[in-house]
Amino acid sequence: MPIRLDKLVSERFGLSRRAAQDAVRNGRIDLEGERCDEPGREVETDTPIAFFPNRPKARIVAGRLRVLHEDQHVLIVDKPAGVLTLPTPDRERDTLIERAGRYLTIRHGNPKPFVGVVHRLDKDTSGALALARTHEAVRAFQALFKAHDIERQYLAVVEGLPARASGTIDLPLITDRGDLRRGVGRRPGEGRAAITHYRVIEQFGPVASLVACWLETGRTHQIRIHMAEIGHPVVGDAVYRPRNRPRCKAQFQRQALHAQTLGFRHPLTGQDIMVEATVPHDMDALIVDLRNRYGIRGAGG
Incomplete structure (x- = not known):
């Protein structure tokens, strides 16, 4: 039965879930001999994985973005206070949507990743916010919020x-x-x-x-x-x-x-899915x- 990579790392090496996610994101986990930095990737429970705790970070992800959950459909981030979710007519450049786009470009190599907004937080409110990674996910999550199933x-x-x-x-x-x-x-x-x-x-x-x-x-x-x-x-x-x-x-x-x-x-x-923003x-x-x-x-x- 498939399992998330970060959960498998946590169980296999006795790490907390957060420590396992950090290990994957920082490039310290090899999946079947190849470095993998996607905590949410689905793998089999017997998949060969290796943990290199002293390996230097593969890269520093630009955009100052803390990711709480990621899969192929949705990205849930911890929005800092003082950052707009979307730009206003003044066309602010440093927004959450821009940071998420940069993050996905660096992580997955897509020069123009899709990032869709399904709900918002006020500029000066911090915390957990979900962003869609596909048009299909936008429709699905908008329906979820409309039905108040959140x-x-x-x-x-x-x-x-x-x-x-x-x-x-x-x-x-x-x-x-x-x-x-x-x-x-x-x-x-x-x-x-x-x-x-x-x-x-x-x-x-x-x-x-x-x-x-x-x-x-x-x-x-x-x-x-x-x-x-x-x-x-x-x-x-x-x-x-x-x-x-x-x-x-x-x-x-x-x-x-x-x-x-x-x-x-x-x-x-x-x-x-249940995430918590510190x-x-x-x-x-x-x-x-x-x-x-x-x-x-x-x-x-």
Whole structure:
């Protein structure tokens, strides 16, 4: 029965899955006597493989792109904060789509690889994001997202302490609330359905809380709008935080929002995929600082 190369390397040489992926990507694994740097390649369980832990890296992949999963249909990456998914009319050059194209060119030797967008993250939101590698995959994954057959968990640091340790925000969203910004529909039948589930993980004194959010729908800026609407805007969100709200003691240079996990049944292979993007250094530093300054207690505490 076929198995992913990185899983076989992990089992054969006693490595963690991440260490096995790194070993493959860095050119330290030979498959049937030939160097192979594709962690997601399907191989037989008895395929001859060799591990050379001291072999120098084959190359440094350009584009500063961290890959969480890759197969012939989809590339899931850890998007850094501050990087656009796609260029705007200003034609920015350093975008996630451009980095992914460079990565695929270097890895597979295709001078013009196809990279399709099936969903997006805001420029200043970090975390797991899926990109299609074929036109077929674009259609398949767009259908998957449209059917909401995707498991997505976000982590956010929000202002204040939500009254409930967990809850569901079911408020429709509109594209213009009157100031050219998205917002919540106020009239019956107005807006598109949007549902966010949340759970408080940690509380930092009276100042802020770390919450996990799950999207039942995936509207633009959904978590940011919903959390602000219930009185707990995401720390650092300059767009949806009410302007008349008193200054928060927790300060951050961007919205403290991270797409931590992405899971789904692969629409083209049937494989169950679950990836996790590590909390970036700046957001982790914010959480540690809040713990040190205001203490920490669980949601029930």
